[in-house]
Amino acid sequence: MYLDTVRSLDDPERLRRLHELETVGLYQLEEVDLRHSSGRVIPTLISTQRRTINGERLDIEIIIDNSERKAVERRILEAAYTDVVTGLPNRAAFDHRLRNLSTQRPSGQGLALAYIDLNGFKSVNDRYGHLVGDRVLRGVAERLRAYVDPQHFAARIGGDEFVLLSTFPRDEPPTAAELQAIAEAICAVMLVDDSRITIGAALGVALTGEAVDADALLRRADILMYAAKATGRAVAVDLKWIDGT
Known part of the structure; x- marks a missing residue:
């Protein structure tokens, strides 16, 4: 050797x-x-x-x-940063990624934070039970994985709350229509056993082209999510730039 x-x-x-x-x-x-x-x-x-x-x-x-x-250390670290229900990165992993990207990105790159809250998920748990609810969460996670690549990062940060964090060329930001299509894709009808499960989602999307405080970006996306939810639509998106652009 x-x-x-x-x-x-x-x-x-x-x-x-x-x-x-x-x-x-x-x-x-x-x-x-x-x-x-x-x-x-x-x-x-x-x-x-x-x-x-x-x-x-x-x-x-x-x-x-x-x-x-x-x-062993890698497995412990992976477990600490992984959501046990969906297998997606968890809140700790998201916080780490957000803080890095909010201040350190390649020149000319913007940052988009989509805060996703499922609509109608409590009704699924109440009607079908938490085991089916967990399967729905895993289904949403699997659909979000379709958007995970070097420019996109998805995580589950709460009970029925997810985030999609992405970088983009500063002059080619994601549009509300593109994000609406993503929201509708992750909310498509799910077949669980013999049941057709229908959920919706409210997306609050904060965009920035500058270095920004991570907590401020998350708060704005959260506020926008509630604005989307207030429309009463099953699937709704509210998108805003946060740095006056």
Whole structure:
């Protein structure tokens, strides 16, 4: 087996470890990615001690394969950011993504936040029970996944509340008609066992072309969602720019 460093020889972390060897004489349990001769990158823990034996300076290394621990950490992290009912990202994952995109986007990119609240979902739970209600939520999630790509992010953030977060070219913002079509697609009749389930949705969509406070964007989308709900239509969209554009 042949292992090589993944990072460059002048990587700051590598230089720091070498400095510790020179000054302290050892470092312990450092996380280092190494490349196997097969090309596979292996996460490892490396401890190194510098010794002088018979006048010759030697570095003694102990390398531990850290793959299993890293895999467990990934599974724990994924569970912490995943909604257990739908498998979509949850509120914590959404908050993290929103805060990043609200201030850090490629130049010329706008941001759209669609706050989605289902209409008639309580009636589904009351009539058919929560197991059927959960299946409806999973159905909505599956339909939202059709819009998930590098520019779109969907999450479930509450009982029957979802969000669709997307970036777009500043001069090509999504239109109310496009968002209405998305809303109608996720609210199409669902067949659950022998029952035809009908729901609706209110979408409040806040658009911005600038860096913006994440909480302000979410509040505006929430207000717009309630305005859409107040129309009384089964499927309704209210869309506004929030930065005066």
